[in-house]
Amino acid sequence: MAVDPLIELRDVNKYYGKLHVLTDINLTVGRGEVVVVIGPSGSGKSTLCRTMNRLETIESGSISIDGRPLPEEGKGLAALRAEVGMVFQSFNLFAHRTVLDNVSLAQIKVRGRKKEEADQRSRELLDRVGLASQADKYPAQLSGGQQQRVAIARALAMDPKVMLFDEPTSALDPEMINEVLEVMQQLARDGMTMVVVTHEMGFARSAANRVVFMADGKIVEDRTPDDFFTNPHSERAKDFLSKIL
Numbered sequence: 685m686a687v688d689p690l691i692e693l694r695d696v697n698k699y700y701g702k703l704h705v706l707t708d709i710n711l712t713v714g715r716g717e718v719v720v721v722i723g724p725s726g727s728g729k730s731t732l733c734r735t736m737n738r739l740e741t742i743e744s745g746s747i748s749i750d751g752r753p754l755p756e757e758g759k760g761l762a763a764l765r766a767e768v769g770m771v772f773q774s775f776n777l778f779a780h781r782t783v784l785d786n787v788s789l790a791q792i793k794v795r796g797r798k799k800e801e802a803d804q805r806s807r808e809l810l811d812r813v814g815l816a817s818q819a820d821k822y823p824a825q826l827s828g829g830q831q832q833r834v835a836i837a838r839a840l841a842m843d844p845k846v847m848l849f850d851e852p853t854s855a856l857d858p859e860m861i862n863e864v865l866e867v868m869q870q871l872a873r874d875g876m877t878m879v880v881v882t883h884e885m886g887f888a889r890s891a892a893n894r895v896v897f898m899a900d901g902k903i904v905e906d907r908t909p910d911d912f913f914t915n916p917h918s919e920r921a922k923d924f925l926s927k928i929l
C-alpha cells in the first residue's frame with residue numbers, strides 16, 4: 685500500500701512504574717488502512733490504543749496524527765480526541781439520555797454544532813449503523829450489540845480521521861457480535877482508517893490490511909493477514925494462534 689501516514693509512532697516507550705509496558709514501538713498506519721492488533725492478554729494492546737489519543741502519556745518517543753505531534757493539553761487535546769474516535773469494550777453510554785442525545789451531545793459541546801444540526805447528523809449515523817428506529821429509546825432498552833453500535837455512531841459523529849476499537853465485541857453475547865463487526869466492515873469499506881484490537885480472527889482476515897501481533901509490550905510481527913495466519917514467524921505468534929484458532 686502506498687503509505688500516506690495518518691498515525692505514526694516512533695520508538696515509543698511507556699512504563700507503569702517499573703513495568704515496561706510498551707517497548708520501542710514503531711508503527712505507521714496509512715490513511716484508509718485497517719490495522720488489526722492481536723496478542724495475549726497483558727501484551728499492551730489497550731495501552732497502545734490509549735497512547736494514540738493521549739489517554740496515556742509516554743516516557744519517550746513520538747506519536748503524530750496526520751503529521752502533527754499529539755498535543756500536550758488544553759484545546760488541542762480536545763480536538764485530538766474528536767479526531768481520534770475510540771470505541772471500548774464497555775459502551776459507556778449516558779443511561780439517562782436517549783440514544784439520539786447520546787450521539788448528539790458531544791457534537792454540540794465539542795464540535796459546537798447547533799442541536800438541530802447535531803440531531804440531523806445523529807439520525808444519519810444511526811441509520812448507517814442500522815438503528816434509525818431506536819433514536820428515542822434509552823440505552824437500557826437496547827441490546828448490547830445495539831448499544832455498541834450507538835457508541836460507534838457517537839464516535840463517528842465527531843468526524844474522526846481515525847477510529848480506534850479496543851475489543852469492541854468482547855463484552856457481547858455471541859449472537860450480537862456479527863452485527864457490530866458488520867458495521868465495522870462497512871466502515872472499513874468506506875475508507876475509514878481503523879486500528880482494531882480484537883480476537884475476531886475472521887474480521888482480521890477479511891477486513892485488515894495488516895495484522896500487528898504484540899507480546900510483552902513489543903510488536904513482534906506486522907504483516908498482511910494472509911501471510912501472518914498461514915506463516916507466523918515467531919514462536920509467540922505460533923503459540924498464540926494455536927490457542928485461539
Ligand code: ADP
Pocket residue numbers: 700703705723724725726727728729730731732
Ligand atoms: P492488553 O490490552 O494487551 O491486555 P494492557 O495494555 O491492558 O494489555 O496492559 C498491559 C500491561 O500493563 C499489563 O501487565 C497490565 O496489567 C498493565 N497495566 C495496564 N494498565 C495499567 C495501569 N493503569 N497501571 C498499572 N499497570 C497497568
Ligand code: MG
Pocket residue numbers: 729730731851
Ligand atoms: Mg486490552
